[in-house]
Amino acid sequence: MQFLNYRLVIFALVTIFGIVFSIPSFLQTDDGKKISLGLDLQGGLHMLLGVETQKAVEGKIKSIAATVKYFSDNEDILIEDLTIHKDNLNFILLDSDESSKVDTMLAEIKGLDINKGADLVYTIQLTPIETEVVKDLAVGQAVETIRNRLDQFGLAEPSVTRQGKVDIVVELPGIKTPQEEQRARELIAKPANLELMEVNELKSDQVYKMTAEEAKDIGNLILEDTNNPNIKYLVKQIPILTGSEVVDAKVAFDQQTNSPIINFTLSTFGAKVFGDFTSRSIGKRLAVVLDGKVFSAPSIRERIGGGSGQISGNFTVQEAGNVAIALRSGALPAPVLMLEKRSVGPSLGADSINASMLALASGFLLVVLFMIVYYGRAGVISNVALVTNLFIIIAVMAMFGATLTLPGMAGIVLTVGMAVDANVIINERIRELLKQGKSVHKSIEDGYKNAMSAILDANVTTLLVAVILYVYGTGPIKGFAITISIGILASMITAILGTHGIYQAFLPKIAKDKNLKKWFGVN
Amino acid sequence: MEIFKSNKTYNFMGKRLPFLAFSSLLVITSFVLLFTKGLHLGIDFSGGTLVQVQYTKPAPIQDIRDILAQNEKFAKASVTEYGSLEEIIIKIPTISTSIGNDIGDDLRAILQPTGTFDVRRVDMVGPKVGDALQEKGIMALSLALLVILIYVSFRFEWRFAIASILALIHDISIALGAIVLFSVDVNLDILAAILTILGYSLNDTIIVFDRIREGVTTSKENELNTVVNESVSNTLSRTTLTSLTTFLTVLTLYLFGGEIISGFSFTLLVGIVVGTYSSIFIAASFLVQLNFSISSYRESEALKEKRSKEKDKLRAQFEQGTV
Numbered sequence: 001m002q003f004l005n006y007r008l009v010i011f012a013l014v015t016i017f018g019i020v021f022s023i024p025s026f027l028q029t030d031d032g033k034k035i036s037l038g039l040d041l042q043g044g045l046h047m048l049l050g051v052e053t054q055k056a057v058e059g060k061i062k063s064i065a066a067t068v069k070y071f072s073d074n075e076d077i078l079i080e081d082l083t084i085h086k087d088n089l090n091f092i093l094l095d096s097d098e099s100s101k102v103d104t105m106l107a108e109i110k111g112l113d114i115n116k117g118a119d120l121v122y123t124i125q126l127t128p129i130e131t132e133v134v135k136d137l138a139v140g141q142a143v144e145t146i147r148n149r150l151d152q153f154g155l156a157e158p159s160v161t162r163q164g165k166v167d168i169v170v171e172l173p174g175i176k177t178p179q180e181e182q183r184a185r186e187l188i189a190k191p192a193n194l195e196l197m198e199v200n201e202l203k204s205d206q207v208y209k210m211t212a213e214e215a216k217d218i219g220n221l222i223l224e225d226t227n228n229p230n231i232k233y234l235v236k237q238i239p240i241l242t243g244s245e246v247v248d249a250k251v252a253f254d255q256q257t258n259s260p261i262i263n264f265t266l267s268t269f270g271a272k273v274f275g276d277f278t279s280r281s282i283g284k285r286l287a288v289v290l291d292g293k294v295f296s297a298p299s300i301r302e303r304i305g306g307g308s309g310q311i312s313g314n315f316t317v318q319e320a321g322n323v324a325i326a327l328r329s330g331a332l333p334a335p336v337l338m339l340e341k342r343s344v345g346p347s348l349g350a351d352s353i354n355a356s357m358l359a360l361a362s363g364f365l366l367v368v369l370f371m372i373v374y375y376g377r378a379g380v381i382s383n384v385a386l387v388t389n390l391f392i393i394i395a396v397m398a399m400f401g402a403t404l405t406l407p408g409m410a411g412i413v414l415t416v417g418m419a420v421d422a423n424v425i426i427n428e429r430i431r432e433l434l435k436q437g438k439s440v441h442k443s444i445e446d447g448y449k450n451a452m453s454a455i456l457d458a459n460v461t462t463l464l465v466a467v468i469l470y471v472y473g474t475g476p477i478k479g480f481a482i483t484i485s486i487g488i489l490a491s492m493i494t495a496i497l498g499t500h501g502i503y504q505a506f507l508p509k510i511a512k513d514k515n516l517k518k519w520f521g522v523n
Numbered sequence: 524m525e526i527f528k529s530n531k532t533y534n535f536m537g538k539r540l541p542f543l544a545f546s547s548l549l550v551i552t553s554f555v556l557l558f559t560k561g562l563h564l565g566i567d568f569s570g571g572t573l574v575q576v577q578y579t580k581p582a583p584i585q586d587i588r589d590i591l592a593q594n595e596k597f598a599k600a601s602v603t604e605y606g607s608l609e610e611i612i613i614k615i616p617t618i619s620t621s622i623g624n625d626i627g628d629d630l631r632a633i634l635q636p637t638g639t640f641d642v643r644r645v646d647m648v649g650p651k652v653g654d655a656l657q658e659k660g661i662m663a664l665s666l667a668l669l670v671i672l673i674y675v676s677f678r679f680e681w682r683f684a685i686a687s688i689l690a691l692i693h694d695i696s697i698a699l700g701a702i703v704l705f706s707v708d709v710n711l712d713i714l715a716a717i718l719t720i721l722g723y724s725l726n727d728t729i730i731v732f733d734r735i736r737e738g739v740t741t742s743k744e745n746e747l748n749t750v751v752n753e754s755v756s757n758t759l760s761r762t763t764l765t766s767l768t769t770f771l772t773v774l775t776l777y778l779f780g781g782e783i784i785s786g787f788s789f790t791l792l793v794g795i796v797v798g799t800y801s802s803i804f805i806a807a808s809f810l811v812q813l814n815f816s817i818s819s820y821r822e823s824e825a826l827k828e829k830r831s832k833e834k835d836k837l838r839a840q841f842e843q844g845t846v
Contacts, residue, residue, distance in 0.1 A: 048652060049622065178642050182628055189622035337620040341647040343627070348575070348643040348783075355781035362779060363772030370768060374524045407715060410784055413776050414719065414791070417769030418726075424768070425730065428761045431525075454733035457678055458726040464670050465722035469715060472663035474656065477715050484719075521524050 007501030011388070014493055018391030025398045033398045038405035038479060041353050043346030044173035045181050048339045049146075049188075051166050056138030056334035057087055057131055062238070064109060064124065065089045069238045070273060071105050073280075082238060083219055088125035096120055135166075138333040143168055146336075148329035149187050167339065181343060183318070191291050191335060192326030194243030194264070196274070196309070197223075197235040199285040199297055207234040226293040226313050233294050235287050240277050242331075245270025249327035251320045254312060260320035261312040264327060271307025279303035290323070356409035363413050364390075367420055375427050376521040381502050382423035385494040389419050392490040393483060408479030415487030421458070422495035426451045431522050440511050444503050448496070455496065459488050527760040535755050536748040539808040546805050550693055553700025562699065565708035566646060568660070570653035572615040572626045575644035576634070581608040586637050594633055596626075606782030610643075618647045660714045667721055679732060680820060686809035687728045690801045694724045694794060701793040707786045716790035723769070724798030727762055728806040734758050735807065739817050740824060747817050751807045759803065766799040 024032030039046050065084050068091065072079045077098045082091040093102055099120065106114055111130025115123040126134060143162050150158035150172070159171040170188065175181045200220050203210075207222060215222050215234060225231035248265040266274055278286070278300050287297040288311055295313040311323070368386070371379035393412060397404065430447035438446070463485060470481035503510075510519050566573050576582070584602055591597040597615060605612040619625045627645035634640065648656075668688060675684035698720055702709065734754035744750050773795060777788035 047622070048649075050651075178627070178631060182624075185625070186623040336622060338618070338622045338625065338647065339620075339649040340652045341625065341645065343645045345641065345643040347577075347641065352781055352783060355779055356776075356784070358779040359772075359776040363775040366771045366775065367768045370771070374764070406784060407712060407787070410776060410780070410787060413772050413780075414769070417772035418723070418765075420768055421726070421765045424764045425761050428758075428764075432757070450737075453737075454730045457729045457733060461671055461674060461725050461729060462722040464674065465667050465718055465725075468663050468667045468670065469718050472659045472666070473715065474659075474711065477711050480715050480719075 003505045005501055005504045007497050008505050009501075011494065011498035011501045014392065014498070015388045018388055018395045021395035021398055022391050025394050033401060035394065035398045035402065035404045037349075037353075038403045038408065039171060039173055039342070039349075040344050040406045041349045041404065041409075042173055043175065043344050043349040044171065045175050045184070046172075046340075046342040047170045047185075048163070048341075049142075049168040049170060050337045050339045051139045051142050051168065052335045052337060053135035053138050053166055054334075057126060057134050058084075059333060060126065060134050061085075061087060061089050061124075063242060063244070064112070065238045066240070066242065067109070068105075070240075072102075074276065075101065077101065081219070083216075084237065087131075088123055090121060090123045093120040093122065139166055139168070141330070141333045142336060145330045145332055146170060146188050149190075149325055150184065152325045152329065153184060153187055155184065168336070175343070176346060178345075183322075187322050187325065189336065190322060190326040190332075192243060192323065192331045193291050194246060194311075194327060194331070195239040195289040196241040197221075197239050197287045197289050198277075198281065199287050200234045200236055201284050204234050207232045210234070223287065223289060223292065223294045226290075226295050231294075233287055233297060235289070235294075239289075240286075241266070241270055241273055243327060244331065245273070246327050249324045251317070251324050252310075259312070260315045260317050261310050262315075262320055262324050262327065263308065263310050266307035266309070268307070271305070274307055274309075275303055275305045352406050353409075356406060356413070360409065360413050360416070364416050367416055371420060371423070374521055376517065377519045378423075378427050378430070378521065381499050382420055382427070382495070384502065385423065385491075385498045386416065386419055388494045388498060389415070389487065389490045392494065393486050396486050396490070397482070402482055403479060404483075405479035407477055408483045411480040411483030412487065415484060415491075418462075419487060419491040419495060422451075422455045422491055423499060425455055426496075426499070427520065431520055434516060434520060434522060440516075441507060444500075444507070448500055452496075459492065463488050525760070526763065527756075532753050532756045533759070534752055535804060536751050536808065536811055539804070539811065542804040543808055543812075546693055546801070549700070550696045553696045553703070556700050556703040557696075560703050562703060562709050563706055565710035565713075566614065566648045566653070567710040568653050568657045569616075570618065570648050570650040572618050572648075573644070573646040574613045574615075574627055574630055574642060575605060575610065576613065577610045577641045577643050578637075579609070579639045582611045582640075583637050584611060587611065587613070587634065590633060590637065596629065597633070610782075618649050620649070656711065660711075663714070663718065664721075667718060671721075671725060675729070675732075679736060680815075680823075682810060682813045682815045683732050683736075686806055686813060686815075687725060687732065689809045690728050690806035691721055691724060693801050693805060694720060694797045697797045698790060698794045702790060705789070707789060710786070712784070712787040713790055716787045716794065719791060720794030720798060723795065724801065727766070727798055727802035730761065731755055731758050731802050731807060732810075735810070739820055745817055747811060747815060750817065751811060755803060755807055762799060762802055766795055770795050 023029070025035045028034065061084055065082060069082060071077070078094040080092045080094055083089065093099060106112060106124070111127050111133065113125045113127045117123065139162060143160055146168065147158070147160040150160065155172055155174060157173055161169050163169045172184060175184065203218070203220070210222065212222055216237070219237050220234050221237050223233050223235055225233070245267045246264050247267050250263050252261055252263045253259065254261050281300050282302065283299065285297045285299050288295045288309065290311060295311050315323070368383045371382050373379070375382065390412070393415065426447055429451045430443050433443035433446055434440070466481045466485045466488070470478050470485070473481055513519065516522055582604070584604065588602050591600045591602065591613070600613055600615045603612050604610070613630065615626060625647065627642060631642055668691065671691070672684050672688055675687050695717060698717060702713065707713065731754060734757055735751055738744065738750040738754045742750065770792065773788050773791045777785060777792055780788055
């Protein structure tokens with residue numbers, strides 16, 4: 001038989017493929033697709049966050065209330081008892097003649113369930129469909145917001161993706177220190193809810209005697225000062241403006257105190273609302289509220305046009321930076337909670353790589369030596385297949401941009417042990433036939449044929465388990481399933497087709513040699 | 524080199540009852556351990572926080588315990604040495620849902636007086652996630668068994684499928700027993716190891732069963748015990764060799780793979796030994812106990828053959844246009 005046969009050709013092509021495509025990963029070249037290391041190997045932060053979507057619905061109700069208030073103030077429509085609850089708001093319209101005006105205005109807001117009771121008591125809530133839409137948007141917006149913030153934070157390759165209905169996965173490779181990690185987490189968690197609120201000047205002196213309940217009954221809120229919790233403000237519950245109208249925010253320095261402040265710019269609509277309010281409220285105080293704390297409450301001396309403002313408080317430069325980033329990238333529409341966190345320091349990752357590399361190298365060496373000692377040249381042929389198998393695993397993973405995790409490394413080590421299985425089965429079959437006195441040619445051909453069904457059934461079942469592991473596993477475990485699967489599939493080509501091709505190529509030589517001890521390790 | 528002479532037949536089935544009794548003892552012991560001491564669920568499934576801390580000198584474990592005990596938040600924390608004298612693991616049964624400031628940050632702050640250290644790992648799993656992972660884990664295990672049952676029934680016969688599933692349950696029970704005995708924390712990686720044992724042990728069993736199937740269909744032998752003995756003896760060399768190579772590689776993983784992967788490799792080591800033992804001594808015994816009948820298997824195979832031949836004949840006739 002001639003040296004070249006189709007099996008050998010396929011095996012050679014696959015080997016070349018394996019080597020070429022695994023070079024970028026081995027040499028860590030700049031070009032070409034490489035295997036990326038999982039967070040458990042290179043260090044980094046993985047978080048699963050849950051969005052409290054119910055709070056987004058409450059926020060939406062609040063903003064509808066602000067719209068109703070702005071409209072009624074502007075059109076001089078008299079309304080009373082505008083209050084907001086968990087998922088609805090109500091108010092009483094005093095003049096029934098204005099009813100159609102109010103109805104037209106409310107009709108412009110989509111997705112409302114409006115209940116007009118006796119005595120013109122309006123109860124407004126979101127329709128069930130709109131509620132779902134708001135919740136869904138909240139998660140989408142939270143993903144966008146967190147992504148924006150992390151992009152501006154300046155980390156390499158942050159990844160923010162949505163998982164399921166309300167969960168968000170955040171992955172931050174390349175976090176070096178716990179301090180850096182904490183800063184990134186603070187940035188993500190910052191709600192950055194900016195509210196401009198009107199101080200209730202009429203009752204402001206009673207604030208220290210009032211309970212939160214009493215304040216709520218008159219449509220007000222008691223808020224604390226950010227620097228001194230003993231200073232309290234009584235503000236109207238419905239904000240004049242919210243952070244959603246902020247289009248830009250920058251860190252600047254106060255000219256007198258030289259401490260960091262944040263300058264923000266409002267949208268055109270926001271500027272108009274702000275201008276209208278300030279011209280109406282000269283002499284009153286305006287509270288700048290960030291995440292439920294009053295940062296400042298200056299008195300309004302004149303109408304403020306131009307739509308810009310500032311937040312001052314005892315910020316450090318870093319805090320001011322965080323607030324500015326958070327304001328620019330928008331508020332989180334709902335609070336976000338930590339459900340799961342896995343953070344690995346870079347030194348631990350490096351240790352894991354070293355340890356698993358050592359395991360891989362020594363395991364590989366043991367298997368290779370064992371095969372040569374036990375099977376002679378047949379063992380060498382199996383080892384060629386084994387090496388190719390490793391190259392293919394690396395190459396295929398690189399091609400698909402798969403991530404190598406610690407369990408993935410364990411999968412490769414295990415594959416080394418299992419991939420020679422096919423060759424052990426085949427070699428044992430060939431030995432059996434040789435002992436029965438069959439010719440070398442016949443022994444090899446029948447050996448492969450007899451071994452086939454066992455190898456196939458064994459590999460299919462392992463593959464099935466690996467697929468289940470992939471489907472039901474999370475993160476790193478998926479990596480284990482991937483390397484095992486690729487290893488099994490590759491072993492079908494290398495251990496079965498490849499070694500068969502090599503035997504066929506050397507068949508004339510083996511037949512002439514007649515030294516079964518040298519070739520198959522038997523007498 | 525050769526370890527087992529392939530022409531020698533060992534009488535495995537003749538001694539199957541003592542082996543079955545030995546296995547039953549192991550399985551029962553494992554179940555007793557499972558129900559008395561119980562699995563030690565790690566944070567992946569039970570929820571909680573795990574912090575790995577490395578000190579520059581041997582960790583002052585007693586000091587750390589004292590400091591943590593004084594703090595209400597960490598009163599339930601456990602501190603254990605991890606791999607080396609310098610490294611410790613602190614486990615806290617709760618988590619903090621705040622993203623900005625978490626338990627890890629607090630811990631770092633209150634441990635400041637204990638020396639110079641590096642927080643190398645913080646894992647936090649909320650109860651919701653833990654429950655979901657547990658559910659997924661049980662689902663994966665049951666699904667794997669079901670898929671195997673179907674595949675083996677389809678490729679072999681239902682008695683083979685039942686026998687292989689029983690062998691798998693045998694292997695997994697004993698592996699779980701060992702996990703309980705050695706107080707290994709059951710996390711996701713242990714689940715992966717259990718599923719790997721499942722696939723691996725099945726691998727071994729199937730190769731033995733494949734030989735039995737071959738023996739049943741090709742030889743003239745009518746005595747099941749003889750066929751089984753021959754098949755197990757013929758595959759003995761392969762079974763032990765493959766197990767040996769895999770055992771060696773996993774052993775290197777266990778010895779050199781570092782503490783983080785030791786639970787995984789330990790489980791695999793136990794699984795490989797038990798899986799190999801069951802493939803040789805137990806799996807085929809189940810087949811005999813289930814009264815697998817050679818003659819009826821041959822009949823049904825002949826029937827299948829006949830049917831497929833008839834089908835081919837019909838197709839040939841159809842293609843030639845004679846029908």
